[in-house]
Amino acid sequence: MAVFERLTRLKSTSRFLRYTTSLCPAHPCTATARIQQRRVHGGGSETPSAAPPRRPFSQVTPADLDFFTRLLPGRTITDPDVLESSNVDWLKSVKGSSEVLLRPKTTEEVSQILRYCNEWNLAVSPQGGNTGLVGGSVPVFDEIILSTALMNQVLTFDSISGILTCQAGCVLENLSQYLEERDFIMPLDLGAKGSCHIGGNVSTNAGGLRLLRYGSLRGTVLGLEVVLADGRVLDCLSTLRKDNTGYDLKQLFIGSEGTLGVVTAVSILCPRKPKSVNVAFLGCSSFENLLETFQICRGMLGEILSAFEFLDASCMSLLEEHLKLTNPITESPFYIVIETAGSTPAHDEEKLHNFLDTVMASALVIDGTVATEETKIKALWSMRERVTEALRHDGYTYKYDVSLPVEKIYDLVTDMRKRLGYRAKSVVGYGHVGDGNLHLNITSPMKDPALLAAIEPYVYEWTSGCQGSVSAEHGLGLKKRNYIYYSKSPEAVTLMGDIKAMLDPKGILNPYKTLPDSVR
Amino acid sequence: MAARVLVGVKRVIDYAVKIRVKPDNTGVVTDGVKHSMNPFCEIAVEEAVRLKEKKLVKEVVAVSCGPQQVQETIRTALAMGADRGIHVEVSGKDYDTLGPLQVSKILAALAKKEEASLVILGKQGTFASEVTIDGDKIKVIREIDGGLETIKINMPAVVTADLRLNTPRYATLPNIMKAKKKKIASVKPGELGVDLTSRLEVLRVEEPAQRQAGVKVETVEDLVGKLKEAGRI
Numbered sequence: 014m015a016v017f018e019r020l021t022r023l024k025s026t027s028r029f030l031r032y033t034t035s036l037c038p039a040h041p042c043t044a045t046a047r048i049q050q051r052r053v054h055g056g057g058s059e060t061p062s063a064a065p066p067r068r069p070f071s072q073v074t075p076a077d078l079d080f081f082t083r084l085l086p087g088r089t090i091t092d093p094d095v096l097e098s099s100n101v102d103w104l105k106s107v108k109g110s111s112e113v114l115l116r117p118k119t120t121e122e123v124s125q126i127l128r129y130c131n132e133w134n135l136a137v138s139p140q141g142g143n144t145g146l147v148g149g150s151v152p153v154f155d156e157i158i159l160s161t162a163l164m165n166q167v168l169t170f171d172s173i174s175g176i177l178t179c180q181a182g183c184v185l186e187n188l189s190q191y192l193e194e195r196d197f198i199m200p201l202d203l204g205a206k207g208s209c210h211i212g213g214n215v216s217t218n219a220g221g222l223r224l225l226r227y228g229s230l231r232g233t234v235l236g237l238e239v240v241l242a243d244g245r246v247l248d249c250l251s252t253l254r255k256d257n258t259g260y261d262l263k264q265l266f267i268g269s270e271g272t273l274g275v276v277t278a279v280s281i282l283c284p285r286k287p288k289s290v291n292v293a294f295l296g297c298s299s300f301e302n303l304l305e306t307f308q309i310c311r312g313m314l315g316e317i318l319s320a321f322e323f324l325d326a327s328c329m330s331l332l333e334e335h336l337k338l339t340n341p342i343t344e345s346p347f348y349i350v351i352e353t354a355g356s357t358p359a360h361d362e363e364k365l366h367n368f369l370d371t372v373m374a375s376a377l378v379i380d381g382t383v384a385t386e387e388t389k390i391k392a393l394w395s396m397r398e399r400v401t402e403a404l405r406h407d408g409y410t411y412k413y414d415v416s417l418p419v420e421k422i423y424d425l426v427t428d429m430r431k432r433l434g435y436r437a438k439s440v441v442g443y444g445h446v447g448d449g450n451l452h453l454n455i456t457s458p459m460k461d462p463a464l465l466a467a468i469e470p471y472v473y474e475w476t477s478g479c480q481g482s483v484s485a486e487h488g489l490g491l492k493k494r495n496y497i498y499y500s501k502s503p504e505a506v507t508l509m510g511d512i513k514a515m516l517d518p519k520g521i522l523n524p525y526k527t528l529p530d531s532v533r
Numbered sequence: 534m535a536a537r538v539l540v541g542v543k544r545v546i547d548y549a550v551k552i553r554v555k556p557d558n559t560g561v562v563t564d565g566v567k568h569s570m571n572p573f574c575e576i577a578v579e580e581a582v583r584l585k586e587k588k589l590v591k592e593v594v595a596v597s598c599g600p601q602q603v604q605e606t607i608r609t610a611l612a613m614g615a616d617r618g619i620h621v622e623v624s625g626k627d628y629d630t631l632g633p634l635q636v637s638k639i640l641a642a643l644a645k646k647e648e649a650s651l652v653i654l655g656k657q658g659t660f661a662s663e664v665t666i667d668g669d670k671i672k673v674i675r676e677i678d679g680g681l682e683t684i685k686i687n688m689p690a691v692v693t694a695d696l697r698l699n700t701p702r703y704a705t706l707p708n709i710m711k712a713k714k715k716k717i718a719s720v721k722p723g724e725l726g727v728d729l730t731s732r733l734e735v736l737r738v739e740e741p742a743q744r745q746a747g748v749k750v751e752t753v754e755d756l757v758g759k760l761k762e763a764g765r766i
Contacts, residue, residue: 288565294703295706339700341703341705342703342705343705369706369709370710373706373707373710378706380705380706380707381705381706382703382704382705382706382709383704383706383709384703385567385569386547386549386567386569387547387549387550387567388547388548388549388572389703391549
């Protein structure tokens with residue numbers, strides 16, 4: 014044990030020394046960064062992203078099962094085959110060993126479940142669509158899975174204000190279809206829309222493809238109904254645009270990843286469905302040209318711009334190789350997906366064509382195509398939305414979702430490629446460049462600890478060096494909980510721990526997630 | 534070598550849109566609804582452009598019948614590689630009652646006028662899945678119930694495109710720019726000697742009957758019971 018500790022300390026010191034010299038000279042080495050470096054290697058696990066030891070929660074007994082079966086007849090699942098898929102995350106990277114899956118239909122049932130679990134010290138893992146990418150949506154050990162799958166009712170929709178109230182288990186795509194029939198749309202859109210639940214989206218403060226235009230859930234969510242750890246129902250489900258009466262409690266739960274309460278209902282402000290949607294798919298020869306195109310785009314398209322996404326040539330190869338998609342334009346080092354949404358087709362098309370004329374004439378863009386028909390629009394969007402899927406086919410994926418200053422976004426990708434060389438199978442970059450959010454993904458034929466050691470914590474240090482966020486939109490979950498200090502100060506994290514202790518003193522809600530092991 | 538190919542392109546309600554019947558049952562709602570080129574016409578245009586790229590034909594002319602808006606559809610064909618367009622102006626009542634008979638007369642008149650050796654159209658006709666030009670004849674492989682049939686035909690000829698004929702290209706920006714400069718000539722059906730009066734009268738348009746929801750049963754006995762109830766066994 015002592016030898017091991019000495020070795021790790023030696024390793025951390027040498028890495029610390031390397032840190033001061035190997036990073037881009039543009040990154041100042043701050044004192045905080047040094048403290049962060051040391052704090053990460055605490056915990057009791059072999060790597061910061063692995064699971065900590067199981068905490069002393071109770072185990073499920075026949076008496077507990079009896080209670081659940083009486084409360085939720087036919088909806089207390091113990092069949093291991095059914096449990097299998099709920100125990101594994103979408104990336105197939107983490108697996109829990111829960112033996113009980115509960116499917117409540119009402120807030121009252123959720124309240125009773127949590128009251129019981131709190132009393133008997135049973136850990137609970139809330140689960141929506143199970144599409145999370147940081148291992149936050151599945152149990153780590155034998156936590157009881159609390160699924161929102163059957164809480165899928167729309168409660169109200171006001172077509173004048175555009176305010177939708179629904180249960181937390183509504184699938185995002187279903188809500189979109191419901192709204193589109195009424196001439197509205199959801200303010201957020203993501204690749205996982207066919208499976209993710211709105212409750213999960215809220216609990217992770219999901220960003221997505223439309224954030225550029227409609228803002229984040231922190232602005233569009235007007236109210237929440239949350240069940241707290243002890244079963245109390247917190248009704249903050251207001252449908253008011255403006256309400257400055259006291260502390261805004263819902264903001265605590267948005268993005269709390271199910272660790273402060275279980276979201277059971279959401280009221281959300283929905284924008285009108287745009288009459289005219291256009292998608293342009295463009296090719297750029299360099300990232301500088303891409304950024305300049307973005308500037309011009311902002312200037313010329315202005316208020317009709319609703320999305321600005323990018324993917325690199327490596328992403329395109331993966332889409333072609335694994336999903337047999339065809340590149341709509343000539344091969345380019347970078348590709349941009351631009352979406353415009355407005356109320357007057359002629360006006361939008363004129364603006365868009367003027368913009369395209371400008372960027373083509375100035376050779377910032379080497380090729381491109383435009384779509385106005387729904388099927389073509391979907392086809393162009395799928396080039397961006399299905400990259401995650403293509404990566405899954407490429408091998409074991411290491412995913413990094415970081416916020417960086419826009420000009421530095423691609424530097425991280427080129428840096429990682431140089432650093433990892435032949436050790437990695439693919440190193441790709443894509444994402445919400447308009448929001449300063451990069452999705453850096455690295456694949457290897459199978460899980461490779463040596464590769465992981467070359468990636469982490471280098472990638473986090475790099476991000477931290479630019480004052481970026483180590484998790485722009487995916488959250489911390491299980492995998493990134495211990496990296497929180499790269500983006501938040503110790504005082505902030507301590508306060509988070511205090512709030513957690515106040516709202517969930519027994520720590521039964523989604524344990525081992527979001528907050529670092531050192532806080533508890 | 535065949536000189537000119539005529540391609541018919543039709544502006545239709547985008548096939549991803551949900552079609553709704555007008556409240557008075559006289560037709561379907563088209564106002565404010567997204568329209569685009571019939572996907573089968575896209576395949577026809579793609580085939581014509583490929584023949585041109587293979588230097589088997591000299592010129593591709595895209596034709597559409599309808600009001601002012603069909604010019605957009607013709608522009609799309611031009612952006613895909615057609616050389617020029619012809620807009621046959623039909624609007625108002627005439628457009629509502631424009632049926633297959635009138636369109637075929639228009640296309641026949643145009644084919645003669647333009648001296649087109651080949652007319653390629655979207656589905657319903659001979660379902661071509663492969664087209665090649667061999668000297669002054671056209672070799673077509675078409676799908677029939679029993680499999681594939683290869684035929685050699687003289688020109689002028691009419692070929693219709695099946696889904697498997699090709700995958701239409703995306704119109705790329707340089708071509709979209711070029712298309713803006715290509716010509717679209719306007720012509721009236723009268724000038725082609727075609728009478729647009731329809732011999733058909735639409736009596737009523739209705740949605741297809743809603744599919745009834747199924748019933749879930751718990752046991753095999755239940756299933757047998759339900760089947761007996763419905764008089765099925």
